[in-house]
Amino acid sequence: xxxxxxxxxxxxxxxxxxxxxxxxxxxxxxxAVIPTGHKVGIVGRNGTGKTSLFRLIRGEWGADSGEIDYPxxxxxxxxxxxxxxxxxxxxxxxxxxxxxxxxLMAQAETAxxxxxxxxxxxxLADIDAYSAESRAASILSGLGFNTSAQxxxxxxxxxxxxxxxxxxxxxxxxxxxxLLDEPTNYLDLEGVVWLEAFLAKYRHTALVISHDRQLLxxxxxGILHLTNSKFAYYKGSYDQFDTExxxxxxxxxxxxxxxELQRKHIQSFVNRFRYKASKARQxxxxxxxxxxxxxxxxxxxxxxxPFCFPTPQELPPPLMVLENVAVGYDKKPVLRKLDLRLDxxxxxxxxxxxxxGKSTLSKLFAGRIQPLxxxxxxxxxxxIGFFAQHxxxxxxxxxxxxxxxERLRPxxxxxxxxxxxxGAGFDANIVDNPVERLSGGQKARLLMAMATxxxxxxxxxxxxxxxxxxxxxxALVHALNAYEGTVILVSHDSHLVETVADQLWIVQDxxxxxxxxxxxxxxxxxxxxxxxxRAAGQRKKSKSMSSDAKSRSSGFEHRQNLSQLRxxxxxxxxxxxxxxxxxxxxxxxxxxPGFYDRRNSRKIAEFxxxxxxxxxxxxxAEQDWLVAxxxxxxxxxxxxx
Numbered sequence: 001x002x003x004x005x006x007x008x009x010x011x012x013x014x015x016x017x018x019x020x021x022x023x024x025x026x027x028x029x030x031x032a033v034i035p036t037g038h039k040v041g042i043v044g045r046n047g048t049g050k051t052s053l054f055r056l057i058r059g060e061w062g063a064d065s066g067e068i069d070y071p072x073x074x075x076x077x078x079x080x081x082x083x084x085x086x087x088x089x090x091x092x093x094x095x096x097x098x099x100x101x102x103x104l105m106a107q108a109e110t111a112x113x114x115x116x117x118x119x120x121x122x123x124l125a126d127i128d129a130y131s132a133e134s135r136a137a138s139i140l141s142g143l144g145f146n147t148s149a150q151x152x153x154x155x156x157x158x159x160x161x162x163x164x165x166x167x168x169x170x171x172x173x174x175x176x177x178x179l180l181d182e183p184t185n186y187l188d189l190e191g192v193v194w195l196e197a198f199l200a201k202y203r204h205t206a207l208v209i210s211h212d213r214q215l216l217x218x219x220x221x222g223i224l225h226l227t228n229s230k231f232a233y234y235k236g237s238y239d240q241f242d243t244e245x246x247x248x249x250x251x252x253x254x255x256x257x258x259x260e261l262q263r264k265h266i267q268s269f270v271n272r273f274r275y276k277a278s279k280a281r282q283x284x285x286x287x288x289x290x291x292x293x294x295x296x297x298x299x300x301x302x303x304x305x306p307f308c309f310p311t312p313q314e315l316p317p318p319l320m321v322l323e324n325v326a327v328g329y330d331k332k333p334v335l336r337k338l339d340l341r342l343d344x345x346x347x348x349x350x351x352x353x354x355x356x357g358k359s360t361l362s363k364l365f366a367g368r369i370q371p372l373x374x375x376x377x378x379x380x381x382x383x384i385g386f387f388a389q390h391x392x393x394x395x396x397x398x399x400x401x402x403x404x405x406e407r408l409r410p411x412x413x414x415x416x417x418x419x420x421x422x423g424a425g426f427d428a429n430i431v432d433n434p435v436e437r438l439s440g441g442q443k444a445r446l447l448m449a450m451a452t453x454x455x456x457x458x459x460x461x462x463x464x465x466x467x468x469x470x471x472x473x474x475a476l477v478h479a480l481n482a483y484e485g486t487v488i489l490v491s492h493d494s495h496l497v498e499t500v501a502d503q504l505w506i507v508q509d510x511x512x513x514x515x516x517x518x519x520x521x522x523x524x525x526x527x528x529x530x531x532x533x534r535a536a537g538q539r540k541k542s543k544s545m546s547s548d549a550k551s552r553s554s555g556f557e558h559r560q561n562l563s564q565l566r567x568x569x570x571x572x573x574x575x576x577x578x579x580x581x582x583x584x585x586x587x588x589x590x591x592x593p594g595f596y597d598r599r600n601s602r603k604i605a606e607f608x609x610x611x612x613x614x615x616x617x618x619x620x621a622e623q624d625w626l627v628a629x630x631x632x633x634x635x636x637x638x639x640x641x
Contacts, residue, residue, distance in 0.1 A: 011035045012057070012177065012205065014231060017066035019049070019056060025229055026052055029066070032224055032231040036071075036176075039199055039206040041216040041238060044226030045304075046441050046469045050209045053226070054078065054179050057207075070177060077175030079183065082162035085155040090145055090165050093154055094136040097169035101129045132172075139168045142194035143187070144353060160186050171198065178206040184215060185466045188354040189492040193526045195219075211470045213238055214494040238470075304471040305425025307448065307479035310455035315379050317343045319457055319486060320365065325374030327364045333372055334360045336510050342458065342486055349489045349501035351515060351522060356507045358490045359388070362460050365488060385456035389463045392443050397436040401426050401446050404435070408453055424449035440467030459483065462490040484566075494519055565632040572625035579621055583614045 012034040019027045026049030034040055042050050055061045057068055058076055083093055096102050104120050104127075111117045124130065140150050143164045154162055163186040170178070184192045192215065199206060199219035207224075210216055216223065216238035223241040225232045234241040320342040328334040334357045342348075342365070350358040363369045366386035395404065405417045421431050425445050435443065444467045452459065459480070465473050473496065480487055480500045491497055497504075497519055504515040504522065515522060589595070590607050 011070070012207075013067070013069040015067045015069065017056070017068065017231075018064045019052065019061075019066075020064060021049075021052060027063075027066075027226075027231075028229040030229065030231045032233050034205060034207070034222075034224070034233075036205050037203065038222055039202060039208065039220045040222045040224050040233075041220040042207055042209045042224050042226065043211075043216070043238070043241075043470060045471065046439055048226040050226055051181055054181060054207070054209070057177075057179065074176040075173075076177045076179065077170045077173055078179035078181065079163070079166045079170055081166065082159050083154050083165035083169065085162065087153045087155060089151050089153060090140055090157075090168075091133070091136055091150045093165055094140060094169045094172050095132055097173040098127075098129075098132065099173075101127060101132055104129065136168070136172050139171050139198075140165075142198065143168050143191050164191070174202075174204060176204050178202065178204060180206065181209045182211070182466075183208065184210065184212045184492055187492055189351060189494065189497075190353050190526050192492045192494070193523045197527060211465070211468060211473060212493060212495075213470060213473070304469075304475050305445075306475050307425070307445070308423045309448075309452045309459065309479055309483045309485075311483075312383065312455045312457040312485045313381075315344070315381060315457055318377075319344060319382055320376065320378040322364075322371075323375040323377070325364070325376060326372045327360060327369060328372055329360075329369075331372060334510065335364075335507070335512060338374065338512055340512065342488075344457070344486060345484070346486045346488075346503065347480075347501045348487070348503045348505055349491065349497045350505050350507055350512075352507035357510070357512075358507045359462055361507060361512060362386070362388070362462050362488065362490055365458065366460050382458070383454045383456040384458045384460065385451040385454070386460045387444075387447055387451045387462065387464055389466055391447050392440070392467075395435045395443060395446065398434050400432045400434055401438075401442075401449075402431050404446060404450060405453070408450060420449065420453070441469065441472055444468060456485060458486040458488065460488045463492065464489075465491060465493045465496055494523070565628065568628040569625065569632050572621060572628050576618065576621045576625055579614055579618045583611070583618065586611050586614060 014030060014032045014034075017027045017030045018025075042053065044050055052061070056063055058078065083090075088096075101124070104124050108117070108120050108124070111120055128135075137147070137150060141147075144161075145164070145168075154165060157165070167180075167183055167186075183195060187195065192212065196215050196218045199208065199215075206220075208215070208220060218237075220237065222236065223234045223238055225234065225241065225245065234244055318341050320340075322338045322340040325338040325340075326333040326336040327338070338361075350361060352358055360369070363386075364371065366384050368386065401421050402414075402417060405420055406412075409417060409420075418428075418431060426442070430438070430442065435446070438446070444464065448461075448464070461480075464476060468476065473493065477496060477499050487500060489497060489501055504517070504519070506513050506515045586607060590604075590611070594600075595607075596604060
């Protein structure tokens with residue numbers, strides 16, 4: 001697997017790599033070169049082979065053809081599974097990940113020869129072994145473990161937290177080639193922010209499979225794009241890659257269109273003149289030109305299926321009011337003194353470390369748990385849609401998406417159920433597949449379709465992006481921004497929070513308070529210290545608004561504008577409806593027997609004038625409606641860009 005030690009190969013080289021799995025071609029003569037020390041984000045649609053590429057690099061699988069070369073001395077590290085549930089402390093678990101240090105420390109205890117002892121301690125100094133405990137503790141702290149937690153045994157923590165321990169261990173070991181597959185999936189926002197900073201400073205080569213746009217913008221020096229069974233390497237951040245890729249797509253499509261027009265022009269000439277003696281030679285020449293013309297293949301990407309959330313019926317505000325509420329489990333409060341209000345079109349993101357109560361508050365809003373004390377006031381007609389990642393395990397493995405929807409809507413026709421699933425991105429090929437054969441992203445789409453089936457007034461999404469690729473995440477952003485109800489988000493995806501939420505609530509120390517700042521402020525505070533400024537909610541707002549705050553403000557203004565435009569469209573439609581009724585009534589009156597009797601000349605004239613005015617008013621109303629509808633359509637398209 002490893003290549004030579006020459007300077008030419010002091011890099012990761014993927015050469016003419018071909019690989020298929022279960023009859024599906026993932027790579028075909030794919031090539032890429034990753035210089036040593038670079039941090040590279042691996043991106044591509046789900047199913048393009050990102051995780052398979054990691055298995056090939058690590059030698060777990062063999063390629064059909066081609067080579068993977070990197071220096072033989074390279075230590076390759078990654079996170080395959082959670083830390084074992086044993087009695088070893090978190091700190092010791094991380095420390096043992098540095099195999100060389102552990103070996104040398106053991107040797108130092110038993111070595112008796114002076115030269116050997118000297119060699120051991122020299123090497124220990126070279127690898128900075130004596131600061132190992134502080135480095136390990138710092139990494140664990142960054143991933144959410146305080147000093148007391150670091151001393152506890154691994155078995156005391158859940159699988160998700162032990163995944164963090166495993167991540168801490170591989171980061172501490174500092175492999176020459178670090179392979180991370182969706183590391184943010186089991187981190188909270190605080191952990192993600194810390195990891196972004198760690199990776200940006202990492203001094204070795206790192207490949208990171210991620211759909212987290214912010215991480216790919218802040219932590220990597222290049223992007224490796226897996227598409228159409230090939231690798232394409234781009235220098236710079238994800239946003240730079242995205243811009244360059246879109247330009248290439250547009251250029252290639254333009255060239256293909258121009259060639260097609262040229263082919264049609266040449267073919268038209270040939271068809272007209274190939275049998276005319278005076279033009280036969282020219283026609284024959286053009287025919288040969290046509291035969292030699294190699295087609296330019298337009299680059300294209302399969303459009304990602306959109307999310308579509310139904311519009312709820314209007315309810316008078318407020319939608320929900322919490323008055324001095326306490327909530328928790330087993331009569332022990334997790335959150336207390338909750339005086340909160342939810343209004344139509346609120347866009348709220350809940351921030352705070354894992355374990356502070358974000359999911360508890362979400363469940364309280366959703367009605368999944370009841371308050372221990374206090375009062376909740378809400379309309380009897382209020383409908384709430386709730387999505388949480390743990391619900392993936394609640395899907396019935398052997399049942400299809402169709403069967404899941406049928407259970408919720410037993411009286412609906414099959415065509416209606418299939419139409420619902422089609423709107424959620426399920427085509428005819430997968431709608432009847434068992435859930436166990438669906439991807440994580442498809443399962444998430446199914447859960448979202450089920451959560452929104454009743455056109456809820458409030459959508460509560462707890463970590464909705466874990467199994468979605470970048471394109472699907474963007475589609476979710478567009479759908480949430482177009483949705484006309486209230487949105488409550490719990491997410492480690494900063495991009496989602498920044499582009500959807502216009503209110504930030506901090507959940508900390510058993511309390512919930514507004515954060516009078518933006519995501520940039522919040523992230524700076526996270527990097528500055530372990531604790532969020534408890535007075536953040538009372539902090540005077542800065543006069544200068546950051547780009548993130550502007551983004552949220554802009555999103556809020558867009559939604560307000562959309563709401564106003566929708567109101568104008570509805571008003572115009574109502575006016576048209578009233579005029580149509582009036583016109584119909586007038587025409588019915590004028591159609592009555594005897595209406596046109598000469599004795600009714602004055603009445604005929606009045607009604608004729610009335611009808612003419614109504615018809616003129618209808619023309620004006622139709623124009624108003626067209627203008628309003630066009631403005632709404634333009635605004636909706638702008639929101640999706």
